[in-house]
Amino acid sequence: MRTYNWAILGLGNIAHKFAESLALVPQARLHAVASRSLSKAQGFAGRHGAAHAVGSYEELLKVPGIDVVYIATPHSEHHAHSLLCLRAGLPVLCEKAFAVNAQQAAEMITVAQEQQVFLMEAFWTRFFPAVTKAVELVQAGVIGEVKHLVADFGFAAPYEPQGRLFNPTLAGGSLLDIGVYPLFISKLFLGEPQTVRAVATLAPTGVDVNCALVLAYASGATASLFSTLAAPTDNQCILYGTKGQLQLLGRFHAPDGVRLQLTGQPQAQEIPCEKQGLGYHYEAAHVQQCLAQGLLESPLLPLSFSLELMQLLDTVRAQIGLRYPGEG
Structure with a gap:
C-alpha cells in the first residue's frame, strides 16, 4: 500500500491536534506545512516531523509530492485557501465551518468538480x-x-x-x-x-x-x-x-x-x-480510503451535505442579524 503525503495549511491549535493524530493513520506521513511565518512553519515541522516547511501558502503549491492538503486556517480563509489548492490540483480536507456562507461553499464545490479533485469538509465527528x-x-x-x-x-x-x-x-x-x-x-x-x-x-x-x-x-x-x-x-x-x-x-x-x-x-x-487519541485520525484515514478508490467526494460526508449545512447556517445568520464584512 502506498504512503500518502499530507500537507497542513495554517498552523494554529487544531493543526497541532491533526498532526498528532496523523501518527495513528496507517500509510500517512506529514510531508509539508505552511504558515505566513517561516519560523512558525519550521518550528511546527520540527515538532511534528514534516520534511518541508514554507513561509507562505502559495509556496506550498511548489512543494513536490503532496497528496492531500488539510486546511486549518480561520473560517474566513477557508474559501480562498481551498480554491488555491484545488486549482493547483491538490485534494483538500477543509476544516469546518466549510466556508463563511453557502455561496463560497458552492464555488469551492464547483471548482473541485471542474478540476476533478477530491474535496471534503473536515467534520471529524462523522467518522467516530x-x-x-x-x-x-x-x-x-x-x-x-x-x-x-x-x-x-x-x-x-x-x-x-x-x-x-x-x-x-x-x-x-x-x-x-x-x-x-x-x-x-x-x-x-x-x-x-x-x-x-x-x-x-x-x-x-x-x-x-x-x-x-x-x-x-x-x-x-x-x-x-x-x-x-x-x-x-x-x-x-x-x-x-x-x-x-x-x-x-x-x-x-x-x-x-x-x-x-x-x-x-x-x-x-x-x-x-x-476512541483512539484525539480522534482526528478517523477522518484522515477516511480521506485516504477515498483517494485510494479514486473518489472525488466522500460517500459518508458528500459535498451536497456540506452545502446544505452551509445553507442552514446562512438561514440562521439571517434570522439573528449576523453578517460578516464583505457579504454586502
Whole structure:
C-alpha cells in the first residue's frame, strides 16, 4: 500500500491536534506545512516531523509530492485557501465551518468538480465509531421513530474583540465555531428541516455569543440546539424515539460510546466504542480510503451535505442579524 503525503495549511491549535493524530493513520506521513511565518512553519515541522516547511501558502503549491492538503486556517480563509489548492490540483480536507456562507461553499464545490479533485469538509465527528454505531441503531429502528433531538455545545471564552472567536472579520461567533456541531448532528439524524427558528445574544463586535435554534421536520420530529461562548455546557446529544432514547457518550462531537434506554427496560445499555487519541485520525484515514478508490467526494460526508449545512447556517445568520464584512 502506498504512503500518502499530507500537507497542513495554517498552523494554529487544531493543526497541532491533526498532526498528532496523523501518527495513528496507517500509510500517512506529514510531508509539508505552511504558515505566513517561516519560523512558525519550521518550528511546527520540527515538532511534528514534516520534511518541508514554507513561509507562505502559495509556496506550498511548489512543494513536490503532496497528496492531500488539510486546511486549518480561520473560517474566513477557508474559501480562498481551498480554491488555491484545488486549482493547483491538490485534494483538500477543509476544516469546518466549510466556508463563511453557502455561496463560497458552492464555488469551492464547483471548482473541485471542474478540476476533478477530491474535496471534503473536515467534520471529524462523522467518522467516530460511536457516531457510526448510533446511525446504525437509529436506522435499524432500535429507538423507534425519532421525535426529538437535543444537542448543545458551549464553553467560556475570554472576550477578545480581535481574537478568532469574536472578530467578525474572521467569521467569529459561536454559531460557525461550535454551533455547527449541534446543527450537523441534527442534520445527520433528521435530515433537512422544514422550519428553522433562531435567536441569539450578540457580542459588542456583532457576532453571536449565544445561539439557540428550534427546528421542525416533515417526519414530525423537532430539535432543540444551543451553542455559547459564555458558559460551559454538557456538550450532549440525546435522541428521543417512540421506543426509547439514545445518547452519545462523552462530548457528543467526539464520543466514545452510545447509551440506550429502551422503554420497559429497567436499565440502560451502554455500548463502548473505540476512541483512539484525539480522534482526528478517523477522518484522515477516511480521506485516504477515498483517494485510494479514486473518489472525488466522500460517500459518508458528500459535498451536497456540506452545502446544505452551509445553507442552514446562512438561514440562521439571517434570522439573528449576523453578517460578516464583505457579504454586502
